[in-house]
Amino acid sequence: MTPTLAVYPEFFAVVQGADRSLYLGGSGSLLRFDGGSWQPIELPNAGPVRTLHRDRKGRVWVGGYDFVGWIEMQADGAARLRVLARPDMPQDAEYLDIWDAFEREEGIYFRALRDLLLYDHEGRPQQRWHHPGRFGAIAQLGPDLILQLRGDGGGLR
Numbered sequence: 787m788t789p790t791l792a793v794y795p796e797f798f799a800v801v802q803g804a805d806r807s808l809y810l811g812g813s814g815s816l817l818r819f820d821g822g823s824w825q826p827i828e829l830p831n832a833g834p835v836r837t838l839h840r841d842r843k844g845r846v847w848v849g850g851y852d853f854v855g856w857i858e859m860q861a862d863g864a865a866r867l868r869v870l871a872r873p874d875m876p877q878d879a880e881y882l883d884i885w886d887a888f889e890r891e892e893g894i895y896f897r898a899l900r901d902l903l904l905y906d907h908e909g910r911p912q913q914r915w916h917h918p919g920r921f922g923a924i925a926q927l928g929p930d931l932i933l934q935l936r937g938d939g940g941g942l943r
Contacts, residue, residue: 790824795812796812796813797810797811797812797813798811798812798813798834798835798836798837799811799835799836799837799838800838801838801839801840801846802840803818803840803844803846803857804840804844804845805820805859806821807819807820807821807865809838809846809857811834811835811836811837811838811848811850812834812835813834814829814832814833814834815829815835816829816835816848816850816867818857818865825864825865827857827865827866827867828866828867829850829853829867830850830853830867830869831850831851831852831853832851833850833851833852833882833883834850834851834883835848835849835850835851836849836850836883836884836885837849837850837884837885837886837887837896838887839887839889839894841889841894841907842889843907845857847887847894848867849884849885849886849887849896849898850883850884851882851883851884852880852881852882853869853870853884854869854870854884854896854903854905855867855868855869855870856868856870856909868909870905870909870910870911871910871911872911873903873904873911873912873913873914874911874914875901875914875916881898881899881900881901881903882898882899882900883898883899884896884897884898884903885897885898885899885921886924888924888925888926888931890926890931892904892906892912893905893906893907893912894907895924895931897921897924897933898921899920899921900916900917900918900919900920900921901914901915901916901917901921902914902915902917902921902924902933917935917937917939918937918938918939919935919936919937919938919939919940920935920936920937921933921934921935921936922934922935922936
């Protein structure tokens with residue numbers, strides 16, 4: 787059996803879309819399986835896609851290496867990644883891998899190594915928080931969003 791997709795076989799995220807398609811995020815790859823065939827979706831860079839999230843409206847959000855975006859279906863049935871604007875941050879700053887997504891009423895949070903990004907449900911960047919250490923777990927406790935900070939100035943916030 788010969789592979790027909792040029793992808794490195796290491797995957798980090800999986801989510802089912804509203805149309806029941808399956809999406810896989812991997813090392814430099816984003817794939818869509820519609821039940822019959824696999825389709826690669828072009829990425830803005832060769833880094834890993836570690837986070838996929840289906841929001842309450844059924845949209846599939848993508849957290850990749852130094853980008854956040856979502857999947858848009860084209861008229862011809864092909865899936866395309868729409869990369870969203872970056873939050874207010876220095877032009878040369880990179881937020882590297884996106885490790886997690888967490889949805890709340892105010893929007894969707896994306897946890898990177900040293901940055902926490904908030905996008906509203908329409909895809910507009912709302913806020914960015916930076917920590918010189920590393921961000922850890924993110925969770926909701928009652929009405930509050932709790933975030934673990936690692937390294938200097940660590941703890942729960």
